Amino acid sequence: MYDQSFSKKTLARVIQKRDFNHVPVATRDAFREELLDKALVSALSNFNSPSPPLATFPLFNKSVYQLPKLEDELVARKLTQNLRRFASSSAEGRSQIVRNLALLLSEGVPYRVYRLDVRSFYESFQKSEVIRTLHQLRHLSPQSKSLIETLLNSHAAMGGSGVPRGLSLSAILSNLLMRDFDKTIHSNQETFYYSRYVDDIVIITSTREKAERFITQVKHSLPEGLELNPNKRQIVEAEGRVKPTKPTDPKVSLFEFEYLGYRFIVSEPIKQRNNVSAGDQHRNVIVDIGLSKVKKLKTRIVRSFLDFSRNGDWELLHDRIAFLTQNFSVHNPKAGDKKLAGIFHSYPLLTDAAAALHELDRFLRNAILSRTGRTFSSSATSLSASKRKQLLTYSFVRGHAHKVFAHFHSTRISEIQRCWVN
DSSP states (O other): OOOOOOOHHHHHTTOOGGGGTTSOGGGHHHHHHHHHHHHHHHHHTTSOSSSOSOEEEEETTEEEEEOOSHHHHHHHHHHHHHHHHHSOOOOOOHHHHHHHHHHHHTOSSOEEEEEEEEETTGGGSOHHHHHHHHHTOTTSOHHHHHHHHHHHHHHHHTTOOSSOTTOHHHHHHHHHHTHHHHHHHHTOTTEEEEEEETTEEEEEEOSOSOHHHHHHHHHHHSOTTOEEOGGGOEEEEEOSSOOOBOTTSOOOEEEEEEETTEEEEEEOOBOOSSOOOGGGOOOEEEEEEOHHHHHHHHHHHHHHHHHHHHHOOHHHHHHHHHHHHSEEEEEETTTTEEEEEEHHHHSTTOOTTOOHHHHHHHHHHHHHHOOOSTTTHHHHTTOOHHHHHHHTTOOHHHHHHTTOBOOOOHHHHHHHHGGGOO
């Protein structure tokens, strides 16, 4: 039977490798025992210490929260573990959602796609509703409920609203609070497919519903305090059944939209000559990199060359281009090990017809070879022919297709990313 209690034994199970990163090997056993003693006191006293358990910092115009004391962090990990145990979620992962969307969008039937976003997701929940939902979990221990309520009170005392953004605990709480909403939209008789990834929502319907009336139903189904962001709302549709085009007809997309960093472009198929009926054909779906993500990568290329024009650090420019066009491993603090990242691992589901990688290669090539313009003219004077030749060996297309891997130390990754931060 799962043990929800807070003891040195159960708290020891949530200790991670990273907790010992800056602790000398010779003192780790003593450090571990002292940490568990402090964590036990924190749990038994409901985070009762002279200072609040939470601290905050700004990130992308939002207030993000964390637990600066490691002993409090251990208690929060155990709380998250307890809550996850009794608040199971069948939410799909990002890759599975993208696969499902590509498959459904290819169907040759009429459908409508709603791309929606919840404004200020974590901050908009009502605290009273959070606590009410928490206490409805019959199998969650009273101590766990009390500790979570203490964190919510601390968050509110710091001027926060809703649930504290940045905590793993908050992600599970928000899913709990959205559970009725998810069920309502998913069970709607006109819904073919529904998925929500935190605050990003996509719904595919039959087109039999009235779009504005359906949006109103979605709004009214949201938990109290939550609102849809009208600036991020998009509704597109395939009005009728699939209509194959002649090979000589110009290729025109039916519609496109972006979701989870990907761009979905849907068009009618080319008519086949082997007597395949139109109803048996599928629409063409191109899965590409989202336009905003392409712009972000171009901006990083520009900033890399601008920084090189200022400091003349060739090795840093070289590593930045390698970093952008290839794949690498980074430390995963949650798991205490490494995870794969980079151009392929960020976008593993691109289809063969995706154009963004080729566009990025053209942009990179122009950046390397250009000798004019405000952006690249200053860096061009410091790039010799041999250095240009080295940079031209890097390619987004090749890095993605062959999963080319580069090795960077964590400190070097920090140096590489420095000029991209702001």
